[in-house]
Amino acid sequence: MIDVDGLAKSFGKRGEVHAVAxxxxxxxxxxxxxxxxPNGAGKTTLLRMLATLVVPDAGRATIGGLDIVRDRxxxxxxxxxxxxxxxLYLRLTAxxxxxxxxxxxxxxxxxxxxxxxGLIAALGLDAIADRRAQGFSQGERMKVAIARxxxxxxxxxxxxxxxxxxxxxxxxxxxxxxxxxxxxxxxxLFSSHVMQEVAALCDRIVILAQGRIVxxxxxxELMAQAGTPxxxxxxxxxxxxxxxxxx
Amino acid sequence: xxxxxxxxxxxxxxxxxxxxxxxxxxxxxxxxxxxSAIAAGPIFLMLIFNLIANQADRxxxxxxxxxxxxxxxxxxxxxxRQEVTLTEAPADYEARLKSGDLDVVLVIDPRFxxxxxxxxxxxxxxxxxxxxxxxxxxxxQAESLLRAYSRLWGQQRLVLRGxxxxxxxxxxxxxxxxxxxxxxxxxxxxxxxxxxLFASVMGGMxxxxxxxxxxxxxxSLEPLLTTPARPAEIVAGKWLAACAFNALVVLxxxxxxxxxxxxxPLPPVGVPFLFGAREFLRFLVVLVPMILxxxxxxxxxxxxxxxxxxxxxxxxxxxxxxxxxxxxxLFLQRKEPEWISLVPVSGQYSLLNVALxxxxxxxxxxxLSYVVPLALAFVALAAVAxxxxxxxxxxxx
Numbered sequence: 001m002i003d004v005d006g007l008a009k010s011f012g013k014r015g016e017v018h019a020v021a022x023x024x025x026x027x028x029x030x031x032x033x034x035x036x037x038p039n040g041a042g043k044t045t046l047l048r049m050l051a052t053l054v055v056p057d058a059g060r061a062t063i064g065g066l067d068i069v070r071d072r073x074x075x076x077x078x079x080x081x082x083x084x085x086x087x088l089y090l091r092l093t094a095x096x097x098x099x100x101x102x103x104x105x106x107x108x109x110x111x112x113x114x115x116x117x118g119l120i121a122a123l124g125l126d127a128i129a130d131r132r133a134q135g136f137s138q139g140e141r142m143k144v145a146i147a148r149x150x151x152x153x154x155x156x157x158x159x160x161x162x163x164x165x166x167x168x169x170x171x172x173x174x175x176x177x178x179x180x181x182x183x184x185x186x187x188x189l190f191s192s193h194v195m196q197e198v199a200a201l202c203d204r205i206v207i208l209a210q211g212r213i214v215x216x217x218x219x220x221e222l223m224a225q226a227g228t229p230x231x232x233x234x235x236x237x238x239x240x241x242x243x244x245x246x247x
Numbered sequence: 248x249x250x251x252x253x254x255x256x257x258x259x260x261x262x263x264x265x266x267x268x269x270x271x272x273x274x275x276x277x278x279x280x281x282x283s284a285i286a287a288g289p290i291f292l293m294l295i296f297n298l299i300a301n302q303a304d305r306x307x308x309x310x311x312x313x314x315x316x317x318x319x320x321x322x323x324x325x326x327x328r329q330e331v332t333l334t335e336a337p338a339d340y341e342a343r344l345k346s347g348d349l350d351v352v353l354v355i356d357p358r359f360x361x362x363x364x365x366x367x368x369x370x371x372x373x374x375x376x377x378x379x380x381x382x383x384x385x386x387x388q389a390e391s392l393l394r395a396y397s398r399l400w401g402q403q404r405l406v407l408r409g410x411x412x413x414x415x416x417x418x419x420x421x422x423x424x425x426x427x428x429x430x431x432x433x434x435x436x437x438x439x440x441x442x443x444l445f446a447s448v449m450g451g452m453x454x455x456x457x458x459x460x461x462x463x464x465x466x467s468l469e470p471l472l473t474t475p476a477r478p479a480e481i482v483a484g485k486w487l488a489a490c491a492f493n494a495l496v497v498l499x500x501x502x503x504x505x506x507x508x509x510x511x512p513l514p515p516v517g518v519p520f521l522f523g524a525r526e527f528l529r530f531l532v533v534l535v536p537m538i539l540x541x542x543x544x545x546x547x548x549x550x551x552x553x554x555x556x557x558x559x560x561x562x563x564x565x566x567x568x569x570x571x572x573x574x575x576x577l578f579l580q581r582k583e584p585e586w587i588s589l590v591p592v593s594g595q596y597s598l599l600n601v602a603l604x605x606x607x608x609x610x611x612x613x614x615l616s617y618v619v620p621l622a623l624a625f626v627a628l629a630a631v632a633x634x635x636x637x638x639x640x641x642x643x644x
Binding site: 048051052053054055073076077079081083084085086087088089090091092096100101103104105106107108132145148149 | 253254257258261262265268269272273465466467468469470471472473474475476477638641
């Protein structure tokens with residue numbers, strides 16, 4: 001599980017841009033937690049801190065009991081990250097892209113083969129497994145990037161706007177994949193600025209605006225808290241404006 | 248949880264392997280780099296050798312157009328005995344000299360015979376355009392033949408008067424050119440050393456930039472940083488891969504030289520050096536620090552740039568400096584100072600020249616030439632590792 005306590009991060013010469021300004025929440029195992037917020041709310045920075053790529057200015061967070069700063073390298077072996085940037089090596093095949101990350105995670109021999117073949121089958125990548133990534137569609141690239149992030153069978157999975165640029169068929173396939181990971185007892189944290197996306201998939205929703213958490217809970221709890229009949233109305237009411245809302 | 252935890256060495260090896268596969272998959276770049284490495288040596292050696300051979304041929308078979316040959320039949324006979332072919336100069340010889348159709352023309356003064364009869368100095372003129380390099384050996388040859396004739400004639404007169412020839416020429420000048428056997432060989436010497444050095448500079452360029460600036464441009468750096476591979480391991484892997492490629496380019500270039508100079512039917516121009524297996528190995532030993540340094544520097548330049556094109560622009564400045572250093576050394580007419588061994592590129596260039604002269608490499612100088620490049624390579628690699636662990640590298644996607 002993910003346990004976040006007062007995380008903060010500022011950018012700019014004098015730290016005048018408060019990207020994340022004291023965020024506290026937790027995301028349990030066996031559930032999909034949605035991080036919902038308009039563009040610029042601080043979702044990517046928050047996920048980068050959890051992915052150990054950015055060191056927080058204040059606060060602390062643990063994933064599976066490991067500290068994101070102190071235990072960063074041990075933690076990297078246990079988390080799977082689908083980051084905002086998700087470029088593949090275009091001259092390598094889908095299989096080689098996945099294998100590369102598996103080898104970097106210390107997998108080798110039969111274990112690596114089995115894991116890579118399992119992911120290729122699970123994500124329906126058989127047809128493109130031995131093609132170079134050069135000619136892949138957005139959806140195909142996304143699938144390979146997900147396989148790459150899952151190759152070491154991590155217990156915690158962080159996904160930054162995974163549905164961006166995907167067509168509806170790919171989005172549905174992705175949702176099925178994430179639900180099956182939840183079924184395996186994994187802890188998933190999923191960020192999006194698309195409310196419907198979060199509503200369709202997430203067990204719990206954390207709403208982030210201007211670097212702060214404005215509300216957290218199940219969809220029903222959020223609607224009750226805002227006193228609105230739909231989640232969309234609740235979202236708009238809770239972040240205080242319609243700004244940045246994407247359909 | 249998974250049982251296996253990779254070691255740092257295993258991760259570095261994984262990165263090296265992936266980078267090498269990635270390099271050779273970029274077939275066009277790899278082929279262009281490797282083919283030009285193996286072909287460039289032979290091609291330019293052929294050109295240079297033919298140029299030198301042409302000059303030598305022209306100097307040997309001197310054809311001298313003459314104006315007024317009838318005024319000095321004895322001189323004409325002397326020149327013909329020296330295997331000079333005399334021809335009648337065309338009327339517009341001055342224009343033809345200017346245009347380069349003719350190299351040099353001998354003009355014998357119409358009063359030649361009368362002046363000789365009167366006991367005065369007789370006049371002959373050599374007309375040429377000295378600004379044209381190609382004509383120089385011919386001009387020099389014609390001039391020295393005329394002086395030889397003048398000397399011979401003078402000596403004969405002295406002998407007729409009962410005076411020993413040595414009285415009039417107390418000084419004997421013997422030419423001892425240390426740049427033996429032929430000066431023109433020095434140019435080949437420079438080019439072979441220069442090109443060998445250049446191969447070690449250029450060899451790792453495309454791959455170093457692709458694995459840094461290219462990695463950022465493709466947006467594959469951030470996901471790579473989420474793996475257990477530490478920045479230092481990533482840098483080490485990329486560097487070793489680029490060094491391996493660079494070494495391959497250098498090997499191919501030297502092989503090209505070796506095969507051409509050993510087996511190709513080059514015109515016999517008396518090259519003042521050998522390029523055999525021994526020189527091949529000495530070249531490699533001298534170039535090792537460059538093979539290791541340049542990829543490190545290029546990785547640094549590449550990782551500072553957000554895109555491949557940006558990196559290329561920055562690299563061109565570096566290449567300009569590197570390619571200029573040996574040229575400066577060539578034109579610097581003084582003996583090189585001791586500290587030159589410490590300067591990257593310059594130190595290697597002077598050692599390559601030592602190797603080409605067939606001398607053993609001075610070990611102290613060789614050791615010195617390793618110090619600065621290796622230290623710089625380390626600094627550059629540490630800087631790259633720092634750069635890619637900075638948070639701002641993520642923002643600047």
